[in-house]
Amino acid sequence: MLFSDLPPDKEPLDWNTRMKIAAGAAKGLEYLHDKANPPVIYRDLKSSNILLDEGYHPKLSDFGLAKLGPVGDKTHVSTRVMGTYGYCAPEYAMTGQLTLKSDVYSFGVVFLELITGRKAIDNTRAPGEHNLVAWARPLFKDRRKFPKMADPLLQGRYPMRGLYQALAVAAMCLQEQAATRPLIGDVVTALTYLASQTYDPNAVNQSNRVGPSTPRNRDDRRGMADGLDSPDEHGRGGRNGSPSTYKNSPDYRKRDHVREFSTGAELGRSETGGSGRKWGLEDSDQQDTQRDSPVSTSRARETPRNRDLDRERAVAEAKVWGENWREKRRANAMGSFDGTNE
Template identity: 70%
Template sequence: MSCFSCFGPALEAEGRKPVPDAKDPRAKDGAVSDRAGSDVPPEKEPLDWNTRMKIAAGAAKGLEHLHDKASPPVIYRDFKSSNILLGEGFHPKLSDFGLAKLGPVGDNTHVSTRVMGTYGYCAPEYAMTGQLTVKSDVYSFGVVFLELITGRKAIDNTKPQGEQNLVAWARPLFKDRRKFPKMADPMLQGRFPMRGLYQALAVAAMCLQEQATTRPHIGDVVTALSYLASQTYDPNAPTQHTRSNSSTPRARNVGGRNSEQRNGRSPNHHSPRTSKHGGEVSRTSSTGGDSGRRSGLDEMDMAGSQAGSPAQTGRKRETPRTADRQRAIADAKMWGENSRERKRPNDSFDSTNE
């Protein structure tokens, strides 16, 4: 029996029941690919920031159902924006399981198959070797999430050379937080929370890691994005990007003091002996180690463990963490613990194995 016949024409993002396909009028808002970027039809409004985060969180939940709730796991293999249908209230639904593949079982780490899918969304290891894992879907999700954030297509031949491939265009920008505001979809007209943008781009960067083992588990992506989707942004509030655009985003000065400034160091300098928060970054970066374990918003507020990774280079300037930020992380963890059952003791992205 094929995956398509198991799940029907489409799957609710919550993973519970079949829904209409794109030609069904009940899929009233088309697909994600129709509602972001400059190609939005004139009769339709571009998606606002809150809706984009809710769509991303819902689509991630759909993948989580396939990866974690199905036995054996199901690998979507062709996750892309045109396969995410938008129902009533922009509720996302995964459709077109024609290329879906049963995942590895037992001691197998991957399944080998003929390379299929859509150019621009395929994970590099799958495109090069034909070895397919659930982390291949995580990469494809990262591309779709980046499309939602930037309003750009995965492949756009109308763009100048160097900008036609979305991931190739974004990788160098991930390394400079000053450029993050410029990555946001112009159709948003600056109506987005700056911190939310940084966090969303951090999630996308983690999903787009070139090494499959360093990408997050989809369950951890769900935790992080569900938190972002819960942070309602008022689009009528004054835009929040002007100040951050004018200078390099830096850590807030807690209690009127900055440990880096007291020690006469630039914000880019971290030492495992002298910087309380930066030491963790410097220690792991110097060894080049990366266990591939990150936990949702923890990774957004701590530098990545792999030297030169987009997540690390995008975060290492903001080392001190305030009480508000710690509270946000705790809230996200609490949401994740209450919203899903963890049944991955040996494969969890944020499990401890040190």
């Protein structure tokens, strides 16, 4: 079954399934980029090349345009421009220079299709909305508009924080400059975490309702922005078994230590060996407070550089959560092995 051609009699994909498909497709791409030797560039990643089985497990197909990636000191391979309009990375379409980051861009388009329910190119839509990425770019600039980007067929049944994180990952993958896009391994880490956070679509999600902020809501957002309480299925901070939010706890000190190094400084990586920037963290409560303040409205106007940093920081939260989730699973596995959890 093609991901792009689900039967009309099927129920719309719920949020959990969409994140599961995205994480699985990203893992397939990670295998080509990081496990294969030499690395393989897919070159034609699109929704119609993703097959789903009955359990909605994704499989990449049609490797007819796949190309061996750069090796040694080479940063790219030059080739005739091929692929599908709407999915091709801009630098590849203009110069014919193909890199692993070209695939990351294509994945960003596929992921955005999953989130929005729109096609990469849809000429049946209103003028200005034919191209999915062109339509989404202005909306990426203001996360207050993120709920408008969610697929209407979801009917609001998604965790609000999960939506923010998912759109942040998509936005980073769709950066126009290839060097600023994340590695597919970083994307897998973030999406594996998002896919692990099951959400009950039948539950009423109070946090998805639009309304004035309250001190309690801001406290919940602070916990999630710091990555100290993993959000539950309703988008709120975790309670049972989640890391402590007290400032004198080891969990808080660990996050604070990570935050000290998250300054947005350049990393010593090559174009094909890293995203070129450090992942950053930022307290979203401070952002929301500044945004709500009438005094700081003019001062809080976003610049392109600030928007890029905001997206990087949002992806960083998902990446940190994903890494912490993996560490917790490893610790539980070790505890079961040596009998400490019995």
